[in-house]
Amino acid sequence: MNHPTLRRILAIDAFRGLTLAFMIIVNMPGSWAKAYQPLKHANWHGCTPTDLVFPFFLFVVGISMRYSFEKYDMCLTKPLFLKTFKRGISIFLIGLLLNAFPFIRQDWDWSSLRILGVLQRIGICYFVSSIIVLKNDIRNIVKITIALLIGYWGLMEIFGIYHGTDPYALQTNIILAFDKLLLGESHLYKGMGIPFDPEGILSTIPSIATTNFGFLVGTMMITNKIIKDNIKRMIVLGLGSLLIGLFWGILMPINKQLWTSSYVMFTAGIATLFISFMIYIIDIKKYRSVAKGLAVLGSNSIFLFIISGIWTKILLRINYQLNESVVNGYYYLYKTVFFELNEGSFGSLLFAIFHLIIFWLLLYWMKKKKIFLKI
Numbered sequence: 616m617n618h619p620t621l622r623r624i625l626a627i628d629a630f631r632g633l634t635l636a637f638m639i640i641v642n643m644p645g646s647w648a649k650a651y652q653p654l655k656h657a658n659w660h661g662c663t664p665t666d667l668v669f670p671f672f673l674f675v676v677g678i679s680m681r682y683s684f685e686k687y688d689m690c691l692t693k694p695l696f697l698k699t700f701k702r703g704i705s706i707f708l709i710g711l712l713l714n715a716f717p718f719i720r721q722d723w724d725w726s727s728l729r730i731l732g733v734l735q736r737i738g739i740c741y742f743v744s745s746i747i748v749l750k751n752d753i754r755n756i757v758k759i760t761i762a763l764l765i766g767y768w769g770l771m772e773i774f775g776i777y778h779g780t781d782p783y784a785l786q787t788n789i790i791l792a793f794d795k796l797l798l799g800e801s802h803l804y805k806g807m808g809i810p811f812d813p814e815g816i817l818s819t820i821p822s823i824a825t826t827n828f829g830f831l832v833g834t835m836m837i838t839n840k841i842i843k844d845n846i847k848r849m850i851v852l853g854l855g856s857l858l859i860g861l862f863w864g865i866l867m868p869i870n871k872q873l874w875t876s877s878y879v880m881f882t883a884g885i886a887t888l889f890i891s892f893m894i895y896i897i898d899i900k901k902y903r904s905v906a907k908g909l910a911v912l913g914s915n916s917i918f919l920f921i922i923s924g925i926w927t928k929i930l931l932r933i934n935y936q937l938n939e940s941v942v943n944g945y946y947y948l949y950k951t952v953f954f955e956l957n958e959g960s961f962g963s964l965l966f967a968i969f970h971l972i973i974f975w976l977l978l979y980w981m982k983k984k985k986i987f988l989k990i
Contacts, residue, residue: 626897627678629906630890631913634671636971639923641665645949645966649959656871659785662881666871669733670825670882671889672916673740677829678890680745681837691749703742705990706917710734713924717932730802731794731814734920739819744826753834760827764876767821768867771875783868783875790815790873807872818874825874828856828883832890842898849891857884911979918981918988919974926970 644650653664687695710732715725747759774789775782782788786809794803794815803810832849839845860869860881869878897906912919933944942950953966981987 625906626894628910628913630893631675631916632909635912635916635919638668639971640967643967643970645953645963649963651960660868660870662869667882671886673825674829674886676741677826678833681830681833699742699745702990703738706738707735716928727801730798731812736814736819736822740822740826743823748830760824763820763824768876790817793817813872821874821876821879825879832887846891846895849887853884853887856880911982914982915978915988917990
C-alpha cells in the first residue's frame with residue numbers, strides 16, 4: 616500500500632470539502648445586503664475570496680481526474696470515453712433540471728429557462744478536459760492549455776477592435792454577443808442588471824484550461840512520491856502562475872464573470888499554493904482529524920451542491936406571515952432567528968454557518984452509512 620498517495624488523496628478531499636464549505640457560506644447568507652464584503656463577488660473586474668470558489672472546484676476536478684484515470688493507464692478506450700461522456704452529460708442535465716426546479720408551477724415560463732449554469736459548466740469541462748488529457752502527453756496538454764488561454768484572449772481583443780468597443784465591459788464583450796446569438800436573451804442569467812451569463816458558452820473555453828491546470832498539478836502529485844520536494848515544486852508553480860495572472864491582468868483584466876485568461880492563471884496559482892499548504896498540514900504535520908472533517912463535505916460534492924440549491928428554492932417558495940407582511944421561508948427563518956441574534960453582518964453569517972452545519976451532519980450520516988451518490 617502506498618501511504619503517501621493515500622494521504623494526498625485525503626488532502627484532495629479536504630481541499631474539495633473546504634471549497635464546498637465556503638460555497639455554502641457564500642451562497643446562503645441570511646441577507647445579501649448584510650453579507651461581509653469578502654463573501655461577495657467582485658462587482659466586475661477584480662477577485663474576492665468568493666471568486667475563488669468555482670475555479671477551485673474545477674481545479675480539484677482536474678486533480679481528481681489524474682487519480683481516477685490512473686487505473687485506466689491514462690488510455691482513452693471506448694468504455695472510458697462512454698463513461699466520461701455519460702458523466703459529463705448527466706452533470707449538465709442535473710444542472711438544467713436544477714434551474715427548472717420545481718419544474719411545474721402556475722407562474723412558470725419555459726421560454727425563460729436558463730440553459731447554462733455552474734453544474735453545466737462542470738459537466739462540459741469534465742468531459743472536454745478528459746478527452747484532452749487522455750489523448751495527449753503532458754507536453755501537449757500544456758501546449759493546448761496555453762493555446763486555449765491565448766486564443767480566448769485573442770477572440771476578445773479582436774471582437775473589441777472590430778466593434779470599436781471595450782472587449783471587457785459588461786455590455787460589449789463577445790461572450791454576451793455569442794450567447795445572445797445562440798441562446799437568446801431570455802435563456803441567460805438575469806442577476807447582473809442585463810441578461811448576461813457568467814457561465815457563458817465561450818467563457819467555458821478558459822474554464823477547460825482551469826481543469827487542465829488541475830490535472831497537471833495532480834500529475835505532479837502522483838508522480839513525485841517525495842512529499843517535501845513535491846510541495847516545493849508546487850509552490851514554485853503556484854507563485855509563477857499567480858504572477859503571470861497579475862501581470863497579464865494589466866492587459867486583460869482579472870474577471871470571474873468573463874473567466875479571463877489572467878483570471879485562470881491567477882486563481883490556478885492560488886489553488887496550487889493552497890493545496891500545497893493543505894498537503895503540508897495533512898501529510899507532514901499530520902493534522903488528519905481536521906482533514907477528515909472537511910473530507911465529509913467532499914465525499915458527496917455534487918449531491919451537496921444539488922441539495923443546497925433545492926433547499927434554497929424550497930425556502931423561497933414557502934410563504935409565511937410575518938407581522939403584517941407575507942414573506943418567503945428563507946427571509947422568515949433569517950428574520951425570526953438569526954436577525955434576532957445579530958442585526959448586522961454577523962447574523963447573516965450565522966445563518967449560512969447554520970446551514971453548513973446541517974449539511975455537514977447530513978453528509979456525515981451518509982458517509983457513515985456508506986451512501987455515496989456517484990454520477
